[in-house]
Amino acid sequence: MHPEFETYLRRSGLAEEAVRRVSDLAVARKLRRNELLFSAGEICRHKVFVVSGLLHTFNISAGGNQHILQFAPENSWTLDVESYDRQIPSQVSIGAVEPSEILCWQKKDFDMLLAEVPQLKKFAEGLIARNIHYSRKRILISLSATPEEKYEDFIQTFPDYLARLPLRMIAAYLGISIKTLTRIRHAQLLR
Amino acid sequence: MHPEFETYLRRSGLAEEAVRRVSDLAVARKLRRNELLFSAGEICRHKVFVVSGLLHTFNISAGGNQHILQFAPENSWTLDVESYDRQIPSQVSIGAVEPSEILCWQKKDFDMLLAEVPQLKKFAEGLIARNIHYSRKRILISLSATPEEKYEDFIQTFPDYLARLPLRMIAAYLGISIKTLTRIRHAQLLR
DNA sequence: TGAAATTATGGTCAGCTGACCATCTTTAGC
DNA sequence: GCTAAAGATGGTCAGCTGACCATAATTTCA
Known part of the structure; x- marks a missing residue:
C-alpha cells in the first residue's frame, strides 16, 4: 500500500x-512546493509522515518575519503537537519546502492504533524522547551560542x-537575520 | 510517608x-541553598519531585555565563532527560535556588513503577506532553520575541x-544580559 | 526556453546589546 | 544583630546586529 513507509516501520522494528x-489507515497526499498543510489559526487534524520531500513548521511574527520551528525531511514525522493533542487552533503553519x-492519519485513528498496537506505542515513545532531547539542546544553544556557533551547529x-x-x-530557523548569516559565511570564506 | 507528595498524586487522579x-520507593532529601543535585559531567541518576523550595537546571558556558534551562518549584518534577534516559554524563547541572x-527515585525503580502502575504511566505521559508544549513555546519565543517581550511573557x-x-x-533564563533586563525594568518604571 | 520571481550578497547607518566598572542596597547566615 | 556576600542599578563605550536599499545571480514554472 505505502511501500516506503512500510519499509521504514519494519526497519524501526515493527x-x-x-x-x-498502521499502514492501512494512512491516506497519501501530495504537496506542491509552498503548499500548506494548514495555516496558523487552523487545527492540526492529522499525524503526518513525510515519505519524500521536506516540510517546515513556521510562524510569521507581527513584523512579518518568518520563524521556523522545525524541518521535517523524508522518513520523519511532523505535526503541531499542541494543536493536535488538544485539537485547538495552531499558532503555526506547516508547509512544503519541496x-x-x-x-x-486522522487523530482518532492514530489514537486507536497507539492504544491497540503496543509496538507502535513503544516506537512513538522513542520518537517523543528524541524530540524532547533535541528541543532541550536547541533551547540551550539559543541561550548560549553566538550566531556563528548556531550556524556551525546547524x-x-x-x-x-x-x-x-x-x-x-x-x-529563520536559527533566529538570526539573513544579513548576519551572510556575514558569517563571508567571514568563513576568508579563512 | 511523604504526605505532601501523596496529596499531590491523589489530586492528580491516582x-x-x-x-x-509510588510513594514507597521515594527517598527524601534536603538541599541547602546553592547545593547541587549533580554537576555537569555527572550522570543524572534519579527522578526528582520537588516537595518544597525551588531548583534550577543550568549550564555554565565557556565564557563563564550561566544559562538556565528550567526552574522546578514545589509540586513539580525535574531531571536532565537525556542524561537520565540514557544514563550518560549530563551537559547541565541541577541545583537549589532556595x-x-x-x-x-532510582531510575530502575521508577521504570518498574511506570511498567507496573498504568495510572502513573498515563500521568507521566501528561507531564511529558506539557513539557513538549512548553518547550515549543519557548523556542518560538526565543526566535521571535524582543527582550522586552520575553520578559513580559516570563x-x-x-x-x-x-x-x-x-x-x-x-x-539567564531569558537569554539576555542582566544589563538589558535592568534597562527594560527601568523603562517600565517610567511608563 | 524565457520571463518573472526568488535568492544571495553587499553598502550604509542607527541603535540595541553586552562588557566592564563603580556604587549603593539587600540578603544570607553565623 | 552584624558582617560579609550577593544583588541591582547606572555610566560609558565599542561593536554586533538588523533594517533598508540596490544589484547580481539563480531558480522556477509556464
Missing part, C-alpha cells in the same frame, strides 16, 4: 502485523539541509 | 494503591518567580 495495521509526498547537525534550503530559511 | 506504590525538600507565565529569583537568574 512486526508485519503491526506494520499492516514538492512532497506525505501520509496522513550544519553539523543537518549537513544535507544546507543544499536543500534557501539561506533565509536557515536564518 | 488511586490509593498506586499512590502507595532551601528545598525533594524526593528521589512574568505572565511565572508571576511568582519575580519575587523568588534574583534578576540575574531571570536574565
Whole structure:
C-alpha cells in the first residue's frame, strides 16, 4: 500500500502485523512546493509522515518575519503537537519546502492504533524522547551560542539541509537575520 | 510517608494503591541553598519531585555565563532527560535556588513503577506532553520575541518567580544580559 | 526556453546589546 | 544583630546586529 513507509516501520522494528495495521489507515497526499498543510489559526487534524520531500513548521511574527520551528525531511514525522493533542487552533503553519509526498492519519485513528498496537506505542515513545532531547539542546544553544556557533551547529547537525534550503530559511530557523548569516559565511570564506 | 507528595498524586487522579506504590520507593532529601543535585559531567541518576523550595537546571558556558534551562518549584518534577534516559554524563547541572525538600527515585525503580502502575504511566505521559508544549513555546519565543517581550511573557507565565529569583537568574533564563533586563525594568518604571 | 520571481550578497547607518566598572542596597547566615 | 556576600542599578563605550536599499545571480514554472 505505502511501500516506503512500510519499509521504514519494519526497519524501526515493527512486526508485519503491526506494520499492516498502521499502514492501512494512512491516506497519501501530495504537496506542491509552498503548499500548506494548514495555516496558523487552523487545527492540526492529522499525524503526518513525510515519505519524500521536506516540510517546515513556521510562524510569521507581527513584523512579518518568518520563524521556523522545525524541518521535517523524508522518513520523519511532523505535526503541531499542541494543536493536535488538544485539537485547538495552531499558532503555526506547516508547509512544503519541496514538492512532497506525505501520509496522513486522522487523530482518532492514530489514537486507536497507539492504544491497540503496543509496538507502535513503544516506537512513538522513542520518537517523543528524541524530540524532547533535541528541543532541550536547541533551547540551550539559543541561550548560549553566538550566531556563528548556531550556524556551525546547524550544519553539523543537518549537513544535507544546507543544499536543500534557501539561506533565509536557515536564518529563520536559527533566529538570526539573513544579513548576519551572510556575514558569517563571508567571514568563513576568508579563512 | 511523604504526605505532601501523596496529596499531590491523589489530586492528580491516582488511586490509593498506586499512590502507595509510588510513594514507597521515594527517598527524601534536603538541599541547602546553592547545593547541587549533580554537576555537569555527572550522570543524572534519579527522578526528582520537588516537595518544597525551588531548583534550577543550568549550564555554565565557556565564557563563564550561566544559562538556565528550567526552574522546578514545589509540586513539580525535574531531571536532565537525556542524561537520565540514557544514563550518560549530563551537559547541565541541577541545583537549589532556595532551601528545598525533594524526593528521589532510582531510575530502575521508577521504570518498574511506570511498567507496573498504568495510572502513573498515563500521568507521566501528561507531564511529558506539557513539557513538549512548553518547550515549543519557548523556542518560538526565543526566535521571535524582543527582550522586552520575553520578559513580559516570563512574568505572565511565572508571576511568582519575580519575587523568588534574583534578576540575574531571570536574565539567564531569558537569554539576555542582566544589563538589558535592568534597562527594560527601568523603562517600565517610567511608563 | 524565457520571463518573472526568488535568492544571495553587499553598502550604509542607527541603535540595541553586552562588557566592564563603580556604587549603593539587600540578603544570607553565623 | 552584624558582617560579609550577593544583588541591582547606572555610566560609558565599542561593536554586533538588523533594517533598508540596490544589484547580481539563480531558480522556477509556464
